[in-house]
Amino acid sequence: MADGNGKPKAQMLDELEKGPWPSFVKEIKKAAETSPVCHDLMGQLEVSYEEKRSHWKHGGIVGVLGYGGGVIGRYSDLPDQFPNVAHFHTLRVNHPSGWFYTSDALRTLCDIWERHGSGLTNMHGSTGDIVFLGTKTDELEPTFKELTEAGFDLGGSGSVMRTPSCCVGQARCEWACYDTMAACDDITRTYQDELHRPAFPYKFKFKFSGCPNDCVAAIARADLSIIGTWRDDIQQDDAAVAEYAASGLNIQKDVCNRCPTHCMEWDGKKLTIENKECVRCMHCINVMPKALRPGKEKGAAILIGAKAPILQGALLSSVLIPFVPAEELLDTLKELVSRIWDFWGEYGKNRERIGELIQRVGMANFLDGIGLDPVPEMVGSPRDNPYIYFQGKDGDQGT
Amino acid sequence: MAVAIEALADEMYKMVAETQGKKNLKALDLTKAMIAKYGEAECSKDDCKHAIRQLIDSGRCVYSYFGGSFITLPHKEGAAPE
16 A cells, blocks of 8 residues: 555554654654565554554464564454565563663664564563564574574563563662662573463563662562662761752752651751651652762562553552562572462462462462561551451450 | 473373363463372472473474463464465
């Protein structure tokens, strides 16, 4: 489907080029000047917009030998009309921890993809992978071969441990309470089988954030969120606090009043923090980065059960281990993960995320199942029902 | 004596072949079935993992995705154009 000058007919898609923001249509059009795949992609998209329905079909078995994930099969249901997108598979490529690339690495990736696919990429998918959009089944193995020769691997898809991701951590951020990039890399390498060979009831995501600012939104998206925190007091530089005040910062209004637990007091000269009441929200540190810093005793909190809404609604993570010192983090994490995966494998239903399983069986049963004692930090919010019945040890009901 | 990996792979293959087109089996289903049959002392989760690896790497079975990930016999992709 083309107009008189050979360009794809795209009146409806043209609308998406208007406005000051970047446009995927503009980019596909540029690529279509040299790529017949992109030309047909434009054509099929235009038809979809006209008919208000997708013309993609989901594949089920395409992949590379030995891997059960990393390739998402797509086929056109208009192959006669758009033969160049009859196959249009997506590859997920495991991104480097923290998304650090050299220019050479990016050129290598793009060159591989221009040789074997449409040349269109998505940097990055919502889990973090490099996404290669659009290739034929015959090109999957050659693409994979070139990727592995260049030091890259496929990411996860299906019922596997999905490609772990992390914030830039100590590479660029002074708030990082542990080495997120090392942890992410270690978990990726340790669980290669779990990443490539589907053996779970459903997907399982790890995300590593270096501090409670949680730049990778682990608390909202990861089945297991590892979020940096500290155990001792916030480090405070009183002279720097005074400088902030002198430069016009309203410490009472913009810092103390916005503290969620109101654990700080400002008398006009001195900032006093009741550290026992601090919930590590990072607000004060973000506002006065030169005066306040995370404490010296650093580590991470491990939380479980977040997910975005797919089958059921969204869930936020719940605290599982309130604090693990940074140097013990990986050992603790691996021990914990093996118990969680055992429990999930035993009791999880098909397509049930770990957070949904915990909701179904109850946190108390889950903790019992993985052999973890409950601690007060696991409580999300205080009970609002004042009528509590305790069960006696002998089974009698007390009050 | 522990069950040989090859024997486990053959048993699993038989299960996949018998249920093909009727029920999709996950790696966990195969593992649980083998442990139920031989007992954990004779057949560990790790043995089952190796047996599944052998099935897949030899090409006798493939991973498929239909809402979740399953293990099936190789077959022509239904959605693929002729």
